[in-house]
Amino acid sequence: MIPPRFEYAAPKSIGEAVGLLKSRGGEAKVLAGGQSMIPLLKLRLAAPALLVDINRIEGLDYIRESMGFLRVGALTRVATLGRSALLERRYGALHDASLTIADPLVRNLGTVGGNISHGDPSNDLPAVLLAAEGELAATGPSGERTFRAEGFFVGTFTTALAQDEILTEVRIPVPPHRSGGVYLKVEQKVADFATAGVAVQVSLGRGSECAKVGIGLTGVGPTALKAKKAEEAMLGKKATDRKAVEEAGELAADASSPASDIRGTEDYKRGLIRLLVARGLERATQRARRGA
Amino acid sequence: MKIVSVGFVDEEQDPDVRFVRGAGRYVDDIKLEGMQHLYVVRSPYARARVLSVSGGITGNELKATMESVGEDAGGRSTVSFPVLSASYVSYVGQPVAAVLGGDKYEAADKADEVDVQYEPLKPVMDPERSLESEPIHPGTESNLVAAAELGRDFDLKAPVEVEETLRMERIAPNPMETKGMVASYDGSVLTVYASTQSPFSWREGLAGSLGLKEESVRVVQMDTGGGFGSKGGIYPEYVVAAYAAMKTKRPVKWTESRYENLLATNMGRGVRGRMKVYADRKGKLKGLKADLLVDVGAYPLGGGAWTAKWIASQLVGPYAVPKAYAAAKAVLTNKVNMGPYRGAGRPEAAFFMERMMDRIADETGIDAAEVRLRNATTRETTSPLGMEAPPSKRFFTEALRAFRYSSRKKKDKVGLSFFMLIPAAYGGESAKLAVEGGRVKVWMGGSSHGQRHDVFAKKLVSEELGVPQDVIDFQHTDTGAISGGVGSWGSRTAILGGGALVEASRNLKAAAKKNLGKKYSPALLLEGDYEAEAFFKPKDMLNTLGANLATARLTKEGNAVVEEVLSFYDAGKVLNRFMLESQVTGGVAQGIGEVMYEHAVYSEDGQLLTASIADAGVIHATEMPKSVVMTAAHRSTLPHGAKGVGESPTIGVPPAATRALEVLLGRRFTTLPIEPEKLWAHDLPGRERTR
Numbered sequence A: 001m002i003p004p005r006f007e008y009a010a011p012k013s014i015g016e017a018v019g020l021l022k023s024r025g026g027e028a029k030v031l032a033g034g035q036s037m038i039p040l041l042k043l044r045l046a047a048p049a050l051l052v053d054i055n056r057i058e059g060l061d062y063i064r065e066s067m068g069f070l071r072v073g074a075l076t077r078v079a080t081l082g083r084s085a086l087l088e089r090r091y092g093a094l095h096d097a098s099l100t101i102a103d104p105l106v107r108n109l110g111t112v113g114g115n116i117s118h119g120d121p122s123n124d125l126p127a128v129l130l131a132a133e134g135e136l137a138a139t140g141p142s143g144e145r146t147f148r149a150e151g152f153f154v155g156t157f158t159t160a161l162a163q164d165e166i167l168t169e170v171r172i173p174v175p176p177h178r179s180g181g182v183y184l185k186v187e188q189k190v191a192d193f194a195t196a197g198v199a200v201q202v203s204l205g206r207g208s209e210c211a212k213v214g215i216g217l218t219g220v221g222p223t224a225l226k227a228k229k230a231e232e233a234m235l236g237k238k239a240t241d242r243k244a245v246e247e248a249g250e251l252a253a254d255a256s257s258p259a260s261d262i263r264g265t266e267d268y269k270r271g272l273i274r275l276l277v278a279r280g281l282e283r284a285t286q287r288a289r290r291g292a
Numbered sequence B: 001m002k003i004v005s006v007g008f009v010d011e012e013q014d015p016d017v018r019f020v021r022g023a024g025r026y027v028d029d030i031k032l033e034g035m036q037h038l039y040v041v042r043s044p045y046a047r048a049r050v051l052s053v054s055g056g057i058t059g060n061e062l063k064a065t066m067e068s069v070g071e072d073a074g075g076r077s078t079v080s081f082p083v084l085s086a087s088y089v090s091y092v093g094q095p096v097a098a099v100l101g102g103d104k105y106e107a108a109d110k111a112d113e114v115d116v117q118y119e120p121l122k123p124v125m126d127p128e129r130s131l132e133s134e135p136i137h138p139g140t141e142s143n144l145v146a147a148a149e150l151g152r153d154f155d156l157k158a159p160v161e162v163e164e165t166l167r168m169e170r171i172a173p174n175p176m177e178t179k180g181m182v183a184s185y186d187g188s189v190l191t192v193y194a195s196t197q198s199p200f201s202w203r204e205g206l207a208g209s210l211g212l213k214e215e216s217v218r219v220v221q222m223d224t225g226g227g228f229g230s231k232g233g234i235y236p237e238y239v240v241a242a243y244a245a246m247k248t249k250r251p252v253k254w255t256e257s258r259y260e261n262l263l264a265t266n267m268g269r270g271v272r273g274r275m276k277v278y279a280d281r282k283g284k285l286k287g288l289k290a291d292l293l294v295d296v297g298a299y300p301l302g303g304g305a306w307t308a309k310w311i312a313s314q315l316v317g318p319y320a321v322p323k324a325y326a327a328a329k330a331v332l333t334n335k336v337n338m339g340p341y342r343g344a345g346r347p348e349a350a351f352f353m354e355r356m357m358d359r360i361a362d363e364t365g366i367d368a369a370e371v372r373l374r375n376a377t378t379r380e381t382t383s384p385l386g387m388e389a390p391p392s393k394r395f396f397t398e399a400l401r402a403f404r405y406s407s408r409k410k411k412d413k414v415g416l417s418f419f420m421l422i423p424a425a426y427g428g429e430s431a432k433l434a435v436e437g438g439r440v441k442v443w444m445g446g447s448s449h450g451q452r453h454d455v456f457a458k459k460l461v462s463e464e465l466g467v468p469q470d471v472i473d474f475q476h477t478d479t480g481a482i483s484g485g486v487g488s489w490g491s492r493t494a495i496l497g498g499g500a501l502v503e504a505s506r507n508l509k510a511a512a513k514k515n516l517g518k519k520y521s522p523a524l525l526l527e528g529d530y531e532a533e534a535f536f537k538p539k540d541m542l543n544t545l546g547a548n549l550a551t552a553r554l555t556k557e558g559n560a561v562v563e564e565v566l567s568f569y570d571a572g573k574v575l576n577r578f579m580l581e582s583q584v585t586g587g588v589a590q591g592i593g594e595v596m597y598e599h600a601v602y603s604e605d606g607q608l609l610t611a612s613i614a615d616a617g618v619i620h621a622t623e624m625p626k627s628v629v630m631t632a633a634h635r636s637t638l639p640h641g642a643k644g645v646g647e648s649p650t651i652g653v654p655p656a657a658t659r660a661l662e663v664l665l666g667r668r669f670t671t672l673p674i675e676p677e678k679l680w681a682h683d684l685p686g687r688e689r690t691r
């Protein structure tokens, strides 16, 4: 890596880190796992004057359930998600997604906070948060703020975070009984970014109909997308209802706006969304039945 | 029959696995006293006038032009390729200036000191429209580089006539080690440490560009981490680095990043073939017509001037056809130069021909293997396009048996290819042996850039001299140590370098015998001081045959992938099975990459969109099909019986794998790589329903 010159600081507390970010205005950037930041530096696409390495800050690496939420610390490595039995049991979409991200080397370093803060429409975790009605907590110079996942992803590489705010925690509501989630991704080669990805979260009613549905889309728009019309269309319907499931796929495909690129044409990506949403609804329902 | 997994090193065969242990010694490991680092400033435009350039070393100071040498050499062109352009630029990444720094970081930062003013022009990107576009080089009349006609045009009516336009798109060679060198000048000799396939070509090219005598340039090859054709000639960066070392009288290192490598390294393929075949109802070929178009990029240096004709000459492949005619053109575009890439023209010819054989099978309803057998030959032939070929029928019959073709065809979606490999035997190759201090040093004129030539070299020398392998020290090529040589490419080193080693060993033994008389023994040989060289030029045709079978399946999301690749190649006497299997396995990976993933994509304004190794499509072990490597051991007429094999998989795998995918999906494929959506089994709007 031959980056331009930069200063480097490794504060031990959030307060200190926020202070550094504030003092340098737009010149300073957070460094977490570095798996998106370092590629930008090496290509000289980013040239921050100061990198604030947050890896020495303690207490930001955890996965736990408390007060109605699954809480994941921003410095939790993606690889840790993949090894969590709790996630495998109850947060299937997050668990699946963590296993499809890049390769083991990237997962060992890349963090949950970085994956979300980067605002990359091709990153896999944002869609999971959108499907699961997640929330985010961040600390800035004037204290903590929380955001809903919906509305957090403002544009390509832009989120609702201010330049001097640090994402600290990602929250997902503990799902009710008979809920299930799944993340499906088509990638051209293993370890590639998604050609298209779909996160589905369902909660079943008494008759196994969908009482709650969340659908998030990866790589098919300027940001990760929430397929609201598709979610609504599935309410009260069963995943065994072929017509309903296909219609939801259709609506999600309509909601997407993929760009033709080296991973495939717009039509192909829409086709994948159609297929993956339908299949995702079926699989999430199967998991919900098993109580996953 | 043995399955080789990618990346395993057989410790028993090769206790000295230094590359895997991190003990290789590459250009970037070199540190010389006072060494500076060179950074090259490149054009951000595909086509532009350079209004002014200042700062660093520029084309106003270094007015040299590039020489066409090594594997790139041959053909003629009126367009000259400046080392640093001061007047206009013709591709994104073209060098315009260079700066020096104490380390890589400082050198890269100093790029800011260079000021270039450009006036961007509309680039010519589509080779199909190159000839009707404005010439990209001022002062020339058109973008035509070369045109050739082979065979004689004919009129024919046949019961089966099939036409198809086929394409192999451009791909980046992507060696694991990017390009690089260190130059050092002592006032009389310029010494260059190189990541190369050919020190002798470098010597010729650097001396030519810089106006030096060849005796005052010495090129030493370092461990070289892959080339695939991209390191057989020279690049502007080499000339600038050598010039900078001479100018400053301090050593200069130039190594490039992956990004720079992708931007400014010659790319392979980029060829369109419009094919027409004539056959009877029994599938027997009656005639073949071809119209080829080669996209040579901005400067016809990487073989652009001869590739079109070279591909055309091979089109008939291992078959017999009474009439053939090919017209071939090479044209300029505003892309980095085309250059040799593993196979270099051979894969294009085989892909075009084998696709047509499959088309004849489809049109006549005759099995694809049967169609091929019916057109195979029973004696040596010279095609109407002028290419010699060995008899092919017996070999292909053997191949089908080795593949257990009939039973595979019943249970799998199968694609097949038959092809001929023409090794680059032209020019021969050298070898040298020196006995000193009880050890034998061995050089060849062209040396390993990843193939582990040391393994066969030690074996051949040990067998000839009767000395144990562990007293033999394999050396990379050094123009200061051996008096002449060619280089390593075109499936040539085992056959030619190997032949030269056998001859040099025999010369050495003769010299020792002259000295020792009747009491000669390997032990006494090692006690003396002896030297011998040989330059080996084979007399017979060395063209050989190969066949591949591939199978395909669907993933659970409905994406088609290649499941298994069987290779059956006539490699003559196998010098080392493990090394041969490793070579073929790597080539299978590149063949699959070419069919499904690898592609150099440019935007309309000439920017390279695939500028990372991931986007360029290099595959991982996870995309690798199961690979089975088999050989037919029909000795060649060479003293060691070997035949070429290095390029066989990139020739044979693409057509076989393409066919397997075609059979699986029921869709016709004409362009490589096949786009992702075309490999998806599900329906898309505007696509006709498939079975």
Ligand SMILES: Cc1cc2nc3c(=O)[nH]c(=O)nc-3n(C[C@H](O)[C@H](O)[C@H](O)COP(=O)(O)OP(=O)(O)OC[C@H]3O[C@@H](n4cnc5c(N)ncnc54)[C@H](O)[C@@H]3O)c2cc1C
Pocket (backbone or CB within 6 Å): A029, A030, A031, A032, A033, A034, A035, A036, A037, A038, A039, A074, A100, A101, A102, A103, A106, A109, A110, A111, A112, A113, A114, A115, A116, A117, A118, A120, A122, A123, A124, A125, A161, A165, A166, A167, A168, A191, A192, A193, A194
């Ligand atoms: C080869 C490769 C393949 C990849 N494939 C995938 C893939 O398939 N799917 C996928 O989802 N991702 C993929 N990635 C991206 C990877 O997951 C990154 O790790 C992730 O995008 C960023 O996380 P990080 O911790 O490395 O963040 P960094 O690279 O350190 O930072 C990324 C950005 O986020 C900011 N940031 C980081 N942490 C915080 C925080 N706590 N608060 C505020 N801002 C913060 C940084 O300032 C920076 O702008 C891939 C990366 C590579 C190198």
